[in-house]
Structure formats: structure tokens, C-alpha cells
Amino acid sequence: MNSLLLLITLAASLMGCSKKAVTPVTPPPVVVTPPNTYQDPAQYGTPFTGVPATKDMVMYEVNMQTYTPATFSGVTARLDSIKALGVNVIWLMPTYPIGVLKAIGSPYAVKDYTGVNANFGTIDDLRNLVAQAHSRNMAVIFDWVADHTSWDNAWITNKSWYQQDASGNIIIPPGTTYTDVAALNFNNTDMRTAMIRAMKYWVYTANIDGYRCDFADNVPSNFWTQALDTLNTIKTHKLIYLAEGTTSAEISSGFQLDYGFSYYSTLKGIFAGTQSPSTIFTTNSNEIASIPSTGTKLRYTTNHDDASSDGSTLKVYNSKQGALAAFVLAAYMDGVPLIYDSQEVGYPGSISIFTNVPVDYTANPDLVAGYKQIIAFRAAHEAIKTGTLTAYNNADVIAFEKKSGTDDVLILVNARNSVVNFSIPAGLQNSTWTNGFTNASVSLNTQYTFQPYTYLVLKK
Structure with missing residues (x-):
């Protein structure tokens, strides 16, 4: 009986020695990317459609x-x-x-x-x-x-x-x-x-x-x-x-x-x-x-x-x-x-x-x-x-014309705090315009007298 127990014990010992050691495998860490929770706010009101150019x-x-x-x-x-x-x-x-x-x-x-x-x-x-x-x-x-x-x-x-x-x-x-x-x-x-x-x-x-x-x-x-x-x-x-x-x-x-x-x-x-x-x-x-x-x-x-x-x-x-x-x-x-x-x-x-x-x-x-x-x-x-600008240089009056298609305007501004006798540029002499503010007819001959800081806005 004792011999039988000894044989069983010896066999178990031999079987245990024949096993290989198992190294535990650690799973890779799980990387959780936080969700992007940003959302644009809800639209308040009706978007405006009249934004000008x-x-x-x-x-x-x-x-x-x-x-x-x-x-x-x-x-x-x-x-x-x-x-x-x-x-x-x-x-x-x-x-x-x-x-x-x-x-x-x-x-x-x-x-x-x-x-x-x-x-x-x-x-x-x-x-x-x-x-x-x-x-x-x-x-x-x-x-x-x-x-x-x-x-x-x-x-x-x-x-x-x-x-x-x-x-x-x-x-x-x-x-x-x-x-x-x-x-x-x-x-x-x-x-x-x-x-x-x-x-x-x-x-x-x-x-x-x-x-x-x-x-x-x-x-x-x-x-x-x-x-x-x-x-x-x-x-x-x-x-x-x-x-x-x-x-x-x-x-x-x-x-x-x-x-x-x-x-x-x-x-x-x-x-x-x-x-x-x-x-x-x-x-x-x-x-x-x-x-x-x-x-x-x-x-x-x-x-x-x-x-x-x-x-x-x-x-x-x-x-x-x-x-x-x-x-x-x-x-x-x-x-x-x-x-x-x-x-x-x-x-x-x-x-x-x-x-x-x-x-x-x-x-x-x-x-x-x-x-x-x-x-x-x-x-x-x-x-x-959007018109093309033509400048008329003068020592006292800032004069320029702008054209876009048939639209033609002439701007004359006395930049002096004094009376100025403005000599009309040759290309504008003897021309007739309409006052853009009063609709009165304006004839430009050879000179035009401006009071201090006055301006003339003309259109064809």
C-alpha cells in the first residue's frame, strides 16, 4: 500500500516538473478618445437677406x-x-x-x-x-x-x-x-x-x-x-x-x-x-x-x-x-x-x-x-x-470726375477757408451739368467762384 502511494506521488512530481512556466499576457491599454461634444448654437431668428454689396x-x-x-x-x-x-x-x-x-x-x-x-x-x-x-x-x-x-x-x-x-x-x-x-x-x-x-x-x-x-x-x-x-x-x-x-x-x-x-x-x-x-x-x-x-x-x-x-x-x-x-x-x-x-x-x-x-x-x-x-x-x-476717376489738379479746389457707363459725375470741393476763383480745366470749359442736389442747370465756362469750404456736386 505504501509502495503504491509512493509511486503515485513520484508520478505527480514528474508531471509537475515537465510543465513550462506560463508568462501572463497583459492586454494593451484601451485608449478612449473623448468625443467631440462641440455643437454650434441653434440659429436665433431668421438670417438677414438684405446685406448690401x-x-x-x-x-x-x-x-x-x-x-x-x-x-x-x-x-x-x-x-x-x-x-x-x-x-x-x-x-x-x-x-x-x-x-x-x-x-x-x-x-x-x-x-x-x-x-x-x-x-x-x-x-x-x-x-x-x-x-x-x-x-x-x-x-x-x-x-x-x-x-x-x-x-x-x-x-x-x-x-x-x-x-x-x-x-x-x-x-x-x-x-x-x-x-x-x-x-x-x-x-x-x-x-x-x-x-x-x-x-x-x-x-x-x-x-x-x-x-x-x-x-x-x-x-x-x-x-x-x-x-x-x-x-x-x-x-x-x-x-x-x-x-x-x-x-x-x-x-x-x-x-x-x-x-x-x-x-x-x-x-x-x-x-x-x-x-x-x-x-x-x-x-x-x-x-x-x-x-x-x-x-x-x-x-x-x-x-x-x-x-x-x-x-x-x-x-x-x-x-x-x-x-x-x-x-x-x-x-x-x-x-x-x-x-x-x-x-x-x-x-x-x-x-x-x-x-x-x-x-x-x-x-x-x-x-x-x-x-x-x-x-x-x-x-x-x-x-x-465704381466709376473711373479723372483728377483735375488745382492749388485750392479738389476737382475730379467719375464715369461708369453713361453715368458721369463731377465733384468740385473748395478745400480752403477762403473765397476761391476756380479756373475751369480746359476739358470741362463751356459744359453744362445738372446740380446733383437741386437739379438746377449749371454752366461751367472759364471760372467759378467758391465760398469757403463749399462744394459743387454735378451730374450729366
Whole structure:
């Protein structure tokens, strides 16, 4: 019996020794890619179908802080008056919450790209403003600040989304003194994606019609290409893109419009007596030549920056008549005209963007009538918008003719604060025209006498 047990034990031992060791196989880790849960917001309202062609635009910049009350509702109450000027595009200065940390009150220190400044009202008030503008056949564009945010924007927790110095400190925009804002880092793809989504947000959420993009020269052009290409995938909207910049790269990136900084500077110089009137033609042609043919210049006699730094148009152009004469040149030579709210009523002082500056929008009805007249003539004449320009150089009078097909207009502006006896150019002598504002017949012989800063707008 014991022998039998010994044999069984020995056999079991031998069998165990004959087994090979088995190494456990660890399965590869399962990598779970988080689903992309982003979805565009639902479309609010019906997309506006009346966005004008670029050549037909007349733009009006709204600074909410000049209205009484200084709210979205305050602007809505003035839409009929704005429309009556001949405006078809409204640009709203920033409507977003303003940062508090390191703040100086600038509306361009954005705390929340998808928020609404509660001082102006609610999202519903903003939507109503846009809807009411659309009902009056006016498009609405927002101001977009891509270069920087406020220091208390929620994005600041993503430090890599911002430019940093060698010590890893977030910096202000290079080359500026804007201490109230932090410079964004466009090498960060996550930041770029978040910004583009925020731009799309307002097209859907408030049914807007595009953007005026602040400080566009300081943002890489490849970002603008990416952003505008993405926005253009929204096929339900025809969107307007205005760059506060001057580089041809911005137009190549998809902007239809950029700024006529040099034109404004030249206008100021002419009316200050430091530049000859004929320099406006050189400036005009140089600006147009500096951008691709797909682009157009925004032309203005003031805007929110210039109304703050240079003061009233009545000061810059020496009088109400001078302000209107300058606007004729901005509106008629080449490009798209802009009116900054307050200029049409001749507000006499500077307009700060940092505080409320209530404007009396019932003032100077004669000046308002002058702006209406100038804009109405532009709207009626393709020659003004797209015609070929012929300049007639003169030491005092800015004279030019524009033709498009059978449409032929002649613009004569006395750029001097004095009476000028204008010698009619040989090619225009003994010609008969019609006054574009009064429909009276006008004969041009060899001379024409202009009172200070007066202008003559003629048509064939």
C-alpha cells in the first residue's frame, strides 16, 4: 500500500516538473478618445437677406455711451433716424463685459467673448436691436477684439493661450502700452479654436451679419484666413468683414474692407493747411494700389479713436461747412463711407470711449440734412461707387470726375477757408451739368467762384 502511494506521488512530481512556466499576457491599454461634444448654437431668428454689396455700403459706427439711455434700447429707439441718413450697415462697438482687473474702462478689454455687458442690457435687448435693424433693412456687425483679452477673462487660466516673457509671465501686446489687456498666443491651436467658436456664436445666437476686427494688423494673417474661412461655412448668412488694418494680407485672408488711415491723415492736413489739396489724389491711388482688387477702403472723417484724440469734426475741419466738404471727399472719391455717431449732429467736443458722453441727437438739423444729401447722391450713382476717376489738379479746389457707363459725375470741393476763383480745366470749359442736389442747370465756362469750404456736386 505504501509502495503504491509512493509511486503515485513520484508520478505527480514528474508531471509537475515537465510543465513550462506560463508568462501572463497583459492586454494593451484601451485608449478612449473623448468625443467631440462641440455643437454650434441653434440659429436665433431668421438670417438677414438684405446685406448690401460692399460697393453699396454706408456704415454707421455706434458708441452706446453717447445715447440716452446708454443701452441697447437707447440705440434701438434711434434706428429710424440712423436709417434716414441713408445707412445700411450698423457697426456696434464692443457689447461684451469689460474686465475689472487692471482696467481703465476700455470696452476693448473683453472679459467674456460670449457675454453681454449688463450696463447695456440683456441678450434679449441685443437680439431685439439686431432684429429691429434688420426690419429696417440695415445689417449689423459686431466689434471683435482678437489680439488680447482683459486680465480677468476666464481664458487666463490657460496660461499657454497667452504670450509670455522669458520668465513665464503673461505680457501686454508687444509694441503697445495697453496695460489693461493680456496678449493672446496665436501659436496655440486650442485658443484659436475657442476664438473662432466664439465668433460663430454671435452669428447664430444674435443673428449678426459680420465683424469689424480691432487691431487686425497685430494678429497673424493665417488666423484671419482660418477664422473667415470657417465663418464662411455658415451658408445661411452673407457676412461682412472689416479689418482695422492696412495690410494686403488681410484682404487676401478674406476681409472685404480695411482702413483708410492715410486718407484720413491727408484730409486733416489739407484742412489744416499743411498739405496741398492735390495730395489727396496721390494718397487715394496709393491706398487703393496697396491692397488686392477684391478689397475696398473704409473712408471716414472721424471714428471713435479720432473723435477721442482729435476732437470734433467741427474742430478738425474748421466748421460745419468744412466737415461736410471733407465728408464729400471721403464718401465720393473711392471706398465705403463711415459716419461715427455724433458727427452728423456736430457734437462740439471730444468723445471718450471710456465714459458716457451723452450727445444731443436733435442738434444741428441743417448738418444732418447735409449728410443725408451727400449720401443720397452716392446711393443714386454707380459712377461714385465704381466709376473711373479723372483728377483735375488745382492749388485750392479738389476737382475730379467719375464715369461708369453713361453715368458721369463731377465733384468740385473748395478745400480752403477762403473765397476761391476756380479756373475751369480746359476739358470741362463751356459744359453744362445738372446740380446733383437741386437739379438746377449749371454752366461751367472759364471760372467759378467758391465760398469757403463749399462744394459743387454735378451730374450729366
